[in-house]
Amino acid sequence: MNRVEQRLARVLSAVSERTVNRLFSIYTVLVVTLLLLPLAFIIPISMHPDGLARIPREPTLTWYAQLFEEGSLLSALGVSVQLGIATMLVTTPLAFLAAAGTRNMLRRGLFIGFFLLPVFMPGISVGLGLAVYFELFGISLSKWTMLIAHVLWSLPFAYIIVLTSMASFDTHLKEAAYDLGANEWRAFVDIELPHIQPGLIGAAIFSFTLSFNEFARTMLVRGPTDTLPTFVLSRVQNLGIDPTVYAISGLTILVSSTLLIIVGYLVITSET
Amino acid sequence: MRQAIRRRLPQLQLAPAVAVLLVFFVIPLAMTFMWGFWPRTQFWMEPGFTLEAYNTFFSTGRVDVYLKSLRLSVISVILSLVLGYPVAYFVGRRLPEDVAFGLLFVFVLPFIISSVIRTLSWRFLLGRQGIINQTLVGIGIVNEPLDWLLFSEFSVILGLVTASLPFVIFPVWLSIRTIDDSLLEASADLGARPLTTFRRVTLPLSLPGVFAASIFVFVTAFGETAIPELLGGSGFSTVGTSITSVLGVLNYPLAAAISSISIATMLVLLGLWAYFFDLNNLVSMGGGS
Numbered sequence: 001m002n003r004v005e006q007r008l009a010r011v012l013s014a015v016s017e018r019t020v021n022r023l024f025s026i027y028t029v030l031v032v033t034l035l036l037l038p039l040a041f042i043i044p045i046s047m048h049p050d051g052l053a054r055i056p057r058e059p060t061l062t063w064y065a066q067l068f069e070e071g072s073l074l075s076a077l078g079v080s081v082q083l084g085i086a087t088m089l090v091t092t093p094l095a096f097l098a099a100a101g102t103r104n105m106l107r108r109g110l111f112i113g114f115f116l117l118p119v120f121m122p123g124i125s126v127g128l129g130l131a132v133y134f135e136l137f138g139i140s141l142s143k144w145t146m147l148i149a150h151v152l153w154s155l156p157f158a159y160i161i162v163l164t165s166m167a168s169f170d171t172h173l174k175e176a177a178y179d180l181g182a183n184e185w186r187a188f189v190d191i192e193l194p195h196i197q198p199g200l201i202g203a204a205i206f207s208f209t210l211s212f213n214e215f216a217r218t219m220l221v222r223g224p225t226d227t228l229p230t231f232v233l234s235r236v237q238n239l240g241i242d243p244t245v246y247a248i249s250g251l252t253i254l255v256s257s258t259l260l261i262i263v264g265y266l267v268i269t270s271e272t
Numbered sequence: 273m274r275q276a277i278r279r280r281l282p283q284l285q286l287a288p289a290v291a292v293l294l295v296f297f298v299i300p301l302a303m304t305f306m307w308g309f310w311p312r313t314q315f316w317m318e319p320g321f322t323l324e325a326y327n328t329f330f331s332t333g334r335v336d337v338y339l340k341s342l343r344l345s346v347i348s349v350i351l352s353l354v355l356g357y358p359v360a361y362f363v364g365r366r367l368p369e370d371v372a373f374g375l376l377f378v379f380v381l382p383f384i385i386s387s388v389i390r391t392l393s394w395r396f397l398l399g400r401q402g403i404i405n406q407t408l409v410g411i412g413i414v415n416e417p418l419d420w421l422l423f424s425e426f427s428v429i430l431g432l433v434t435a436s437l438p439f440v441i442f443p444v445w446l447s448i449r450t451i452d453d454s455l456l457e458a459s460a461d462l463g464a465r466p467l468t469t470f471r472r473v474t475l476p477l478s479l480p481g482v483f484a485a486s487i488f489v490f491v492t493a494f495g496e497t498a499i500p501e502l503l504g505g506s507g508f509s510t511v512g513t514s515i516t517s518v519l520g521v522l523n524y525p526l527a528a529a530i531s532s533i534s535i536a537t538m539l540v541l542l543g544l545w546a547y548f549f550d551l552n553n554l555v556s557m558g559g560g561s
Contacts, residue, residue: 017466024362028375031359035382035434038393041403045396053396080386094289101285113546115289118297119487120538122495124512125531129300132307132524135316148296155289160484161446167480168450184278202442205380213387215498216512220519229388233498241392249389256385264377 039253046250051243063247073248076231080212083143083227087150087211092204094151095158103166112163119156123216126152131220141223149221150211157210158203165199166192205263228252301535308529317524325529334514334530341511342537344425345493348432352489353482355433356440360481363441364448365474376445379438391431391502398422398430398503423505431499432492439488447481448474483545494534 045052047059067073102111118126127149134145169192177187215229222230232245277284308325310317329335363372382390396402398421405417420426451474459469497512504510509517511534518527 020466021362021366024358024366028359028362031355031437032375032378034355035379035437038390038397038434039382039385041397042389042393053399053401094292097285098289101282104282105286109546111286113542114293116487117542118293119491120542121297121301122491122511122531122534122538124495124497124515125301125304125534126297126495128515128519128527128531129304130296132528133296133300133303151292152297155292157488159289160443164443164446164450164481164484199446202446206442209380213385215386215388216495219497219516229386229498232386232388232392233502236388236392236502241395245392249385249393252385252389257381260377260381264374 042246042249042253046243046246048243048246051246053241053246063243064251066244067247067251070244072226073231073244076226076228077248077252079143079225080228083146083150084208084212086147087154088204088207090147090151091154091158091207092200095155095162095203095207096200098155098159099162099166102163103171115159116156118152123153123214124220127217127220130217134221141221141225143225145221145223146218146225146227149217150214153214153217154207154210157206161203161206162196162199165196165202169195304528304535305532308525308532310525310528312523312525315522322525325523325525328526329529329533337509337514338511338533338537341494344429344432344510345490347429348436348493349486349489351429351433352436352440353485356437356485357444357482360441360444361448361474361478364445376442379441382434382438387435388498388502390435391499394427394431394434394503395422398427422503423508425504425508427503428500428508431503432489432496435496435499436489436492439492440485443484443488444478444481447478447484451477494538 041055044055044059046063047061048054048056049058049060049062051063098111098115102108102115105111130145130149130152131141134141139145173191174187177191182190213229214227215233218227219230226234228248232248235242236245307317309321309323311320311322311324363375367375397404399405400417400419400422402422404421408414409417455473455477456469459473460466464472495512496510497516500508500510500513501516504513511530515527515530518530
């Protein structure tokens with residue numbers, strides 16, 4: 001009797017486990033759809049010959065060809081990519097150092113709170129503060145002022161990601177390495193770095209994407225230079241949505257997905 | 273010398289980031305409070321003291337705009353957690369590692385596409401002539417296109433939530449993934465049912481990630497200008513868009529005043545947060561210290 005009961009319980013839990021997983025899968029698919037749905041429609045729409053927001057019967061690449069004749073749009077894209085890479089290169093080491101320092105401090109909460117502060121402040125307030133500050137000190141707005149705004153924006157995120165990945169690292173392992181004769185550097189490279197590497201990669205990717213998407217802060221410190229988001233928004237405000245906006249969106253989606261697949265491939269092959 | 277550097281290492285590591293934040297963040301924001309009291313000139317402002325900007329703020333409808341922004345942010349946080357947490361939990365705990373990894377790349381994708389472009393794409397999905405309305409009318413669920421789908425609070429919240437969902441999934445996934453498997457096994461061995469294990473072990477250990485996520489979402493929703501502008505329509509204003517519109521007429525002191533009030537509110541919220549939750553929990557979990 002007892003054995004039957006146990007078996008029944010086991011079967012029940014196995015069945016419900018599978019059902020639970022299925023429910024989770026459905027939920028996840030719904031959320032993914034919500035995220036990707038708008039993006040999935042942009043590509044067919046960008047190929048509509050009359051530039052209408054409809055699925056075209058006879059797709060065309062005219063609008064894409066037109067993109068390459070628009071110098072201002074291409075330069076905005078170039079600026080965004082440059083800024084993204086620069087932000088990534090500045091923010092990731094800065095965040096790593098700050099996280100490593102925080103972990104070794106006694107009053108961690110204080111530093112965590114301080115480094116997270118930029119995240120708590122509305123983007124527009126940070127942008128306004130910087131813009132007026134630069135103006136008062138006679139610093140003209142350029143790519144450099146945008147870089148400062150982007151580093152401020154991405155630093156807390158990169159910091160918290162690195163810190164989270166460090167949190168699960170058992171520092172006793174490092175002490176064991178010291179005991180075995182490793183110096184600070186070797187212990188870091190051989191023991192800790194492999195553990196926190198996903199966190200560092202995550203921080204770098206986050207920094208790039210946050211910079212690439214940033215609008216609220218950028219808008220006020222950009223001066224005469226346009227980034228992709230400011231270019232697209234001012235164009236929509238002045239001219240309404242025109243077909244080239246769909247084309248630039250389609251192009252970003254294609255390029256971004258390709259980049260992402262390459263990165264994903266590199267990461268997966270390096271792990272095996 | 274080496275000894276001295278080693279002893280001072282944490283301070284040296286902290287120095288660059290602290291310097292950047294002090295010079296380009298703390299000082300400009302602190303000065304914002306001062307600029308709000310400066311008298312306005314034709315194109316700029318000059319040092320001095322006047323309450324004009326604050327009078328303007330409280331005598332126009334801007335207070336309501338302010339409260340509305342707060343409400344939108346809170347709703348966005350709740351909805352993003354409802355949508356994001358189960359997904360992060362599923363990906364982090366119930367999927368095989370390689371599938372989970374592939375799925376996380378799917379979540380990065382909308383992220384590396386400018387939010388302006390993602391927001392625009394909602395416009396043609398939700399509009400009167402948009403695909404959703406056409407489908408609904410086509411199937412016969414509604415007789416005529418739904419107006420509230422676009423240029424409404426609904427569309428703004430939808431835009432804010434979808435823009436911030438990856439902000440929820442990543443930190444929560446990170447915190448869930450780093451939970452030691454043996455803790456969950458121990459809980460099961462002690463006779464806890466899966467739901468109990470989730471409630472007593474997984475959920476509390478994932479809270480640091482949930483807090484991080486809530487911060488991310490709140491600020492996105494609060495300081496955002498492009499989403500309310502593109503999805504809210506012309507009459508829709510939030511704190512962000514009201515600062516932009518004031519800057520459009522070169523009223524810098526008023527912009528600084530609105531900005532100061534936003535900063536002050538965030539500082540109050542931050543104080544409450546620090547009072548109720550121990551920030552040390554973010555790092556002392558799992559092994560460290």
